[in-house]
Amino acid sequence: MATSESRRAAAELEQLIGPAAAGDRAAVSEILRIVYPLVRRYCAARMSGAGHLHVTADDVSQEICMATVQAIPRYRDQGKSFLAFVYGISANKVADAFRRAQVHPAYPVAEFPDAPNTEAGPEERALQSETRRATRDLMQVLAPNHREVLVMRIVLGWTAAETAEAIGTSPGVVRVMQHRALNKLRAELRAAS
Structure with missing residues (x-):
């Protein structure tokens, strides 16, 4: 993510957090529109190659968004941006996914493909x-x-x-x-x- 894009997202989130915390549903939706691609990319990077997980980066991204929405009314500015707060939630949710995988590892079963595989060979x-x-x-x-x-x-x-x-x-x-x-x-x- 480019620095200007990050700053713009952080600035937009700072403008939206007040109305969202006051119950403005449009502000909450806008926060999710900004946050989801950022946390999805973060999860994809952190979970890349971890085939033993029960959940995907998309699943964890959804959990992060739900946790973010639930945390909005309790959010208090403590010197960190709201974006940093969201990344804190993200780090915890990814760590939770890895912990769950250690307790209950997944053993995925290959499904029969609908079309010929054009990806990398074995x-x-x-x-x-x-x-x-x-x-x-x-x-x-x-x-x-x-x-x-x-x-x-x-x-x-x-x-x-x-x-x-x-x-x-x-x-x-x-x-x-x-x-x-x-x-x-x-x-x-x-x-x-």
């Missing part, structure tokens, strides 16, 4: 799956907040300022966290070679 899919699994395993050596920063900065392509706003810190701290996380990943890769 070998390509196996390599992609192996790469995703290796990346996910490698990311597990990082602290959760460092993983979060790498997902936002590298996978989602956010700026340090956007990431800082979402996690409630400064852009400088985000850059330091990213640097440390990447150094730790490099060290792990060297040790594995």
Whole structure:
């Protein structure tokens, strides 16, 4: 997301949160229109390759939107933007999905396709799956907040300022966290070679 787009979304949300908290249904609908694509993209990035989940990124995005709507009347400005508040809800809902998957893993059954598959062949899919699994395993050596920063900065392509706003810190701290996380990943890769 471009910085100007992020700022515009955050500014629009700040304008809408007051009326939405007062019960304006149109303001709530507008908040959801702005928030859904942002949280959907966030969920897709965080849940990519996690085939053992019972839920999809769309499912979790819906949960986030419902939780956001329920939280609007209780929202109080505490120095963070409403968008940062929504990303906090998002991080918790994604973590909940992963926790549920650990307790009750899913074993999806392949369905018979309606049309011929024009996607990658079995070998390509196996390599992609192996790469995703290796990346996910490698990311597990990082602290959760460092993983979060790498997902936002590298996978989602956010700026340090956007990431800082979402996690409630400064852009400088985000850059330091990213640097440390990447150094730790490099060290792990060297040790594995």
